[in-house]
Amino acid sequence: MLKSHSEQIGRRLFVFVMIIVLSILCISIPLVISHYREYQKSQTALIEIENLRAVAALANRISRERGPANMAMSSSQEEFEKNKQALIEYRAGVDEQIKVSIHRLDQSGYDGLEEYVAQYLNPKLAEGRKQVDHYISLPFAERTPEALDQAILTMFNAWDSSHDLLKKLVMQSKSKDSSMGHYYTMILVLADLRDQAGRVASNVTAHVTFQQPLPSDNIARALQTQKQVRYLWDLVNTIQPERHRTAEFARLHQEVKTQFIDQGLPIIMRLIDESRKGQPYFLSGTELSVAVSGKFLTVIDLQDYLLNKSVEIAKSEKDANQLNFLLTLIVSLISLLAALFTMIYVQRKVISPLIMVRDKLVELSYANALVDSNFIEDQQKQVHSLHEAMQKLQKMLHQRDEFEFELKNIANTDKLTGVSNRFALEAYTKLMEAQPNKFTQTCLMIVDIDYFKQVNDQYGHVAGDQVIQQVANCLSHNVRSTDLVVRFGGDEFLVLIENLDLEHGLRAAEKMRKGIGDLQFTDEQGQSFTVSISVGVAVGADSWKALFAKADQALFRAKAQGRNSVSS
Template identity: 50%
Template sequence: MNALRSEHISRRLWLAMLVIMLSVALISLPLIVSSYRSYQKSSEALQEIQSLKMVAELSNKISRERAPANNAMSSPQDELPEQLGALRKYRAEADIQMQQAAEVLRRTGFAGAARELEQNFKPALALGRQAVDRYIALPYGQRRQEQLDQAIASMFMAWDQSHAVLQHVVSQSKGKDTALSNYYTLILLLADLRDQAGRTASNIMAAVSFNEPIPEENLARFMQTQRQTQYLWQLVNVVQPEHDKTPEFQALHRRVKSGFLDQGLPLIAGLVDESLKGQPYSMTGPQLTQAIVGKFSTVVDLQSYILQYSVDAARQELQQAKKKLIYAILIVLVSLLTVVLTMIYARKWVFEPLIVARRQLFALAQLEDRPALESSRHRQGSSIFDAISRLQKKLQQREALEFQLKHIAHSDSLTGIANRFALDEYIKLLEKQPSQFKQTCLMIIDIDNFKQVNDRCGHIAGDWVIQAVAENLKSCVRASDLLVRYGGDEFLVLIENISQETALKVAEKIRKGVLASEILQCEELAEVNVSISAGVAVGAASWMALLARADEALFRAKAKGKNTVSD
C-alpha cells in the first residue's frame, strides 16, 4: 500500500509540474499583451501630444493676433496702411495654421475637436475679425472708446473658442492618464497664462487710446486678470516636476518673472494708477502695445519650450515602452526555459528523494507513540494561531497609525481645520458629479490688514488672529461643512445645498463674530483694525468657475472698503 501511495504521489508531482508550466505560459501572455498595450498607448500619447502642441500653438497664434489688431485700430491715419498690411499678413498665417491644425486633428483621431474647430472657433474668429474691421473702417471722428472695447472683446471670444478646442483635445486624450499627465496640465496652464497676460493690456487699451478714464468694469476685469495671472504663474512652477526643471526651463522661468511679472504688469498698473488719479496717460495705445509685446514674448518662449519638451518626453516614453516590450518577451522566454529545466531538475533531485524519505518516515511513524504525536500536533497548531493573533494586532496598530498620519496630512497644524490636501480630495469627489457644483456655496474669507498685524505686533499675534478667525468659522458653520485654510490669511468655506440668501446671512454672521472676537479687541491689535472681507458665490458649472465667482465677489468686498460681505 505504501508503494502504491508513492506512485500516486509521483503522478501528482508530474501533474503539478505540468500545471506550473501552463501557469507560467498563461502569465506570460498577459505580460506580453500588457507590454504591447503600454507601447501602443505611448505611441498614441505621442500623436496626441503632438496634436495638442499644434492646437496650443494655434491658440497662442490667435491670442497674439490681438497685438496687430490693436495696432491697426489705435494707429494714427498716416500709419494705418502699414498696420493694416501687417494685420492681413498675420491673419493669412493664422488661417494656414488653423487649416493645418484641423487636418492633423482629423488624422490623429480627434474628429470631434476638428469639427469644433470648424464649426465653433472659425465662425467666432470671423466675427471677431469683422468687429475689428468695422471699427477700422469708421472715420476717426466717429470712433468711440466703447466701440474699440467691444472690438477687443470680440477677439477675446474668438480665443475662448480656441481654448475650448484645446480642452476638448485634452479631455479626449488617453495619454493624460500616463506619466505625461503633467505636460497636458502645463500646456493648458501656459495657454491660459499667455492669454491672461494679453488681456491685462487689452482691458485698458481702449481707454488709453482715447485718453479717457478706464471704466469700472474694465478696472474690475484688470484686477481679476492680474490676480488670475499671478495664480496661474504659481501653478506653472508647482505643476512642473522638479526633475524636469532643466537649466533652460529655469532661465526661461526667470525671464518671465523679470520681464513680464516684474516689468510688464507694473507698466500696466502704472497706467491704471494714472487713470484713477485723473492724470494724462504717459503713453498712447500703439506705444502700450509696442512696450508690452516684448514682455509677453517671455511667456510665449516658455510655452514653446514646454510644448517641445513635452513632445520629446513623449518620444522618450515611447522608446522606453518599446524596450520594456522587448525585455518582456525575452524575460518570458527565459522564464519558460528556466521552469522546464527546474522541473526536470526537481523531479530527479528533489521529488524522488522526498518520496524515498516519505517511505522511511512512514516506516518510522509506525514505531512512534500516537498520543505523543497528537500532543505535538496540538502544540504546533497553538503556535501558529498565536503567530496569526500577533500579526493581526500588528496590522491593527499599523492601520491606526496610517489613519493618524492621514489625518495629520489633511489638517492645518495651526488651526486644526482642513488644508489644501483635504480640499483637493473634496474637489475630486465633487468632480465625479459635476452637477453638485450648481448646489454648492463657496465663501472666500480674507483677513483685512493682516500684514499690519505681523509688522506691528509680530507673527505670534498673527497666529492668534488666524486661530481666532478659524475658531469663529467652526462656531458659525455645521460640522458637515468644509473649512479650509487656503493661504496664510485666507480661508474657504464650502457648504452644500444652501440658498444665496442663507449663505450671505452665514457670511455676515462670521464677519460680525470675528469683529467681536475677544482676541481682536485686545490693546495690541486696537490700532490695526483687524476684520474680515468675504466673497460669496453659490452654484457654478465647475470648481474653477465657482472659485472665480467667489474671487470676484471678494474683490468687490475689498473695493467697498473691507470689513464687508459681497456676492
C-alpha cells in the same frame, strides 16, 4: 511487453513536457499582453500630447493676433500702412495653421472637432476680424475709443472659441486619467495664462490710444485680468511635479515673475492710476502694445518649454514601455525554449539510458529460466557491460540530484535580494509545525522600510531596488547562517531566529536598525539619502499564526511611536 512499458514512459515524458510548456505560456502570455497594452497606452498618450501641443499653439496664434490687430487699430497715419500689412500677413499664418491642425486632428480620429471649427471657431474669428477691419476702414476723425474697445472684445471671443476647442480635445483624450494626466491640466492652464497675459494691455488700449479716461468697466476688467494672471502663474508652479522642476523651469519661471509680473503689470497699474488722477498717459496705444508684448514673451517661453517637456516625457515613457514589452517577449521565448531544451536533454541523457538499463535487468532476470546453455553463457558475458551501465546510471542519478537541488534553491530565493522568499518560508513553517514546541522557542522580527513609497517617488525605482538589496544584505550580515531572512513583501522582511529570548532579540533588532540607518544611498543624479526601518519583535507562541500576529502588533506599535524604532 518491454517495448510497451518504454512507450508508456515516453508518453508520460511527453505529457510532463506539455504541462511545463503550458505553465510557461500561462505565465508569459498575460505578461506579454499586459506590457503590450501599456506600450499602446503610452503611444496613444504621446500622440494625444502632441495634438494638444499643436492645438495649444493654434490657440496662442489666435490670441497673439490681437497684437498686430491692436497695433493696426491704434497706429498713427504714418505707421498705419506698415502695421496693416503686418496684420494681413499674420492672419494668413493663422489660417494656414488652422487647416494644418484640423487635418492632424482628423487623421488622429477625433470626432466632431472639424465641425466645431467650422460652426464656432471660424465664425467667431471672422466676426472679430470683421470688427477690426471695420474699425480700420473708418476715417481717423470718425474713430472712437468705444468702437476700438468693442473690436478688441470681439477678438476676445475668437480666442474663447479656440480655448473651447482645446477643452473638447482634452475631453476626448483617452490618457487624461493616466500618469500623464497632470500635463493635460498644465496645457489648459498655460493656454489660459498666455491669453490672460495678452489681455492685460488690451483692456486699456482703446482709451490710452485716444488719451481719454478709462471707464470703470475697463478698469474692472484690467484688474480682474491681472488677478487671473497671478493666480494662473502660481498654479503653474503648484501643479508642476517636483521631479520635473528642472533648473530651466526655475529660470523661466523666475523670468516671468521678474519681467512680466514685477515689471509688465505695474505699467498697466500706472496707466490706471494716471486715468483716475486725470493725468496724461505716459505711453501711446502703440507704445503700450510694444512695451507689454516684450514683457509677456517670458510667458510664451515658459509655455513653450513646458509643452515641449511634456512631449519629451511622454516619448520617454513610450520608449520605456516599448523596451519592457520587448524584454518580456524575449524572456518568455527564452524560457519556453529553455524548458523544451532541458526536457529533450533529460530524455536523451537520463531517461533513455535508464530505460535501456531497466530492459537489460529484466532480460537478465529470465536468464536462469532458459534451458539454452549458450544463451546463458552469452548473458553472463554481458555482466561486465551491465556493471558499467550501473555506474553510469549512478552518476546520472547524482547529476539529477544536483539539478533538483539547484532548482529548489532558485525557487526558494528572492531574485532581487538573494534572501529567502515566501516559498522557503512556507517550507520552514511546515517543518516547524511538525514539532509542537518549536514556536515557543523562536524569535520572529518583522522589518518594514519607513516611507519606502516616497523613496520610489523621489529617487526612482532603481534607487528603490538598491535600498531593498542593501537592507537585505544588512539583515543577513547580522544573523547566523542557520537563521532565516525572508523577503515577505515589496519592502517588508521577516527574520526568524531559533532559541533566542526577547531581551537578546530586541538587542539584535536594534543593531539591525542602527546598521541600516548608517547606510548611504545615491540616486541616478548622484544625490545621497538614507532610510530607516521599523521592527516588530515577538518571541514564543503556540503556532506560526499566533507568533506572526504578535510580531505584527509589535510592528504597529513601532510605527505608532514615530517609525525608525523597535518594539515588542
